[in-house]
Structure formats: structure tokens, C-alpha cells
Amino acid sequence: MLVYQGKTKDLHKDSEGNYYFQFKDDVTGKDGVFDPGENQVGATMEGSGKSNVIVSTFFFELLKEKGIPTHFVSSDAENSTMQIKPATVFGEGLEVICRFKAVGSFVRRYGMYVESGTDLDSYVEFTLKDDDRQDPLITQDALEQLGILKDGEYNRLKELTKDISEILKEALAEKDLELYDIKLEFGRLDGSDEIVLIDEVSGGNMRVYHQGEYIDPLELVNYFN
Known part of the structure; x- marks a missing residue:
């Protein structure tokens, strides 16, 4: 059952009550050009959904080893799915x-x-998740x-981040x-006040460089791999 339809992944609930993300090959961008900072679907890139599952799984499993609370349960890269624990976002998303x-918006704001x-x-x-207001700082x-x-x-949240x-x-x-910067999302596990890392932890959430070259x-x- 479809619970929520997103830009790059959908949230589903199966007959046993388990929640999972179905990652798409749609990516954010504009005029057919991929841009992780955009708030709209701009292109479709074959294999991007599977890639996001692989990278997210690596990081979620690493964080589990370090004792960091997350909503991750398991994943299936071949089917581009990731099972998660249900959680409630802060407000309409934070x-x-x-x-x-x-880099990026930080320099645009504070370049002086x-x-x-x-x-x-x-x-x-x-920042608030608010496409209409371009995700304002708060x-x-x-x-x-x-x-x-x-x-x-x-x-x-600041400590966890x-x-x-x-x-x-x-x-x-x-x-x-x-790693130059990274964008994370958190929520409260359903039925409790426990704060956990949610969403995905993939390339689209971070700026990464190799020997000075942007990846x-x-x-x-x-x-x-």
C-alpha cells in the first residue's frame, strides 16, 4: 500500500505492517540536468535508485555499529528497497x-x-523542508x-548531527x-520520543571530493562496490 509518494522514492506499507522505501531512478534537477539541491524532479537516471540504496545501507550499518539510532532495518539493493521503522518528522520536515x-549556499549568504x-x-x-519558500534557515x-x-x-539534534x-x-x-558538507533528516520513532536518523544517507545528501575534484x-x- 502506498503511504507517501515522494520525488525520488515512495513509502509503502506491506500486508504484514512493515514500512519500506521504494527508490526510483528519478533525480532532482532542472531542465534535464541533475542537481541534488533542486526541489523538483529534473531527470531520470537508470540505476540511481539502486545506487542510493547501496550507499545508504553502507552508512546505516556503520552508524548502527557506532550506536547511532536510525530507522533502518534492512535493504534489498536489487529491488531498490529499504525497510524502515516508522517515524514522525518534526513539523512538516526538518x-x-x-x-x-x-561552499554552496553558505558562501552565497556569508561571502562578505x-x-x-x-x-x-x-x-x-x-532548515525547514518547504519547497515554496526554498527551504529557509530557522x-x-x-x-x-x-x-x-x-x-x-x-x-x-545538533549533538547527533x-x-x-x-x-x-x-x-x-x-x-x-x-566530506565538505552533509544534510541529514531526523524524526521521532512512532509511539515514542526517541529521536532517530531517517530518510536516506546517499550521494545526494552530501558534497564529497576526491583529491580536490568534486564527486x-x-x-x-x-x-x-
Whole structure:
């Protein structure tokens, strides 16, 4: 049964009550050009769904070993599916970004004070998932006063984001890859207040470089085969 239809994957519930993502070969972009930062489907690339499952599975299993709570249960790369525990998002969806280098929107906003490529100390920022308003930044005060986060959850999310990002950064460094920034999503497990990492952890969620050269998100899977 289809529960939710997304741009790059759909959420389903089977007859036994299990939830799983069905990853598509649709990717975000504009005018037929792939762009992970876009909020619309821009192209179809064969094999991208399977690639995202492979990369996400690697990272979710690594995080499990490190004791990080996630919604991941299991995956089937050949069928581009990933079984998950049901969770409720914060508000209508919240993204948390951790930045190790100043690139992209960070430089567009703060270019008066920073150059592209400047080192950052695990800088964390929060944005709302809101296509119509281009995913605006939001502060701790606003998150709490609007009822999106409960008392103490902001600090917990920030702590988890830094821990997860450092783990992934080290794992990528072992493959001679450098993580510039990463976008994560969290939710509360259904029936509890436990905060867990949700969604996917794939190339489209991060900027990765190899010896100074940008790695296309869909090529990241080549380092995990």
C-alpha cells in the first residue's frame, strides 16, 4: 500500500505492517540536468535508485555499529528497497546540515566574510523542508516557539548531527574522499520520543571530493562496490 509518494522514492506499507522505501531512478534537477539541491524532479537516471540504496545501507550499518539510532532495518539493493521503522518528522520536515567547508549556499549568504573552501568547525544549521519558500534557515528560538521542537531536542539534534557527520567523514577519508558538507533528516520513532536518523544517507545528501575534484553524487557508489 502506498503511504507517501515522494520525488525520488515512495513509502509503502506491506500486508504484514512493515514500512519500506521504494527508490526510483528519478533525480532532482532542472531542465534535464541533475542537481541534488533542486526541489523538483529534473531527470531520470537508470540505476540511481539502486545506487542510493547501496550507499545508504553502507552508512546505516556503520552508524548502527557506532550506536547511532536510525530507522533502518534492512535493504534489498536489487529491488531498490529499504525497510524502515516508522517515524514522525518534526513539523512538516526538518533538515540539519553539518559543514566542514564553506561552499554552496553558505558562501552565497556569508561571502562578505568567507571564501569558498574555507575550513569550518563542524558548523551546524537547521532548515525547514518547504519547497515554496526554498527551504529557509530557522533558529532554535523559532523551532521551539513554533512547536516544531520540544525543549532539549535542538541540542540533541545538533549533538547527533555532529556525531554522525564525524563518523561519515572518517569513513569517507578511509576511501581517500573528503566530506565538505552533509544534510541529514531526523524524526521521532512512532509511539515514542526517541529521536532517530531517517530518510536516506546517499550521494545526494552530501558534497564529497576526491583529491580536490568534486564527486558526482551518482558516482559515489563506485567507491562502495
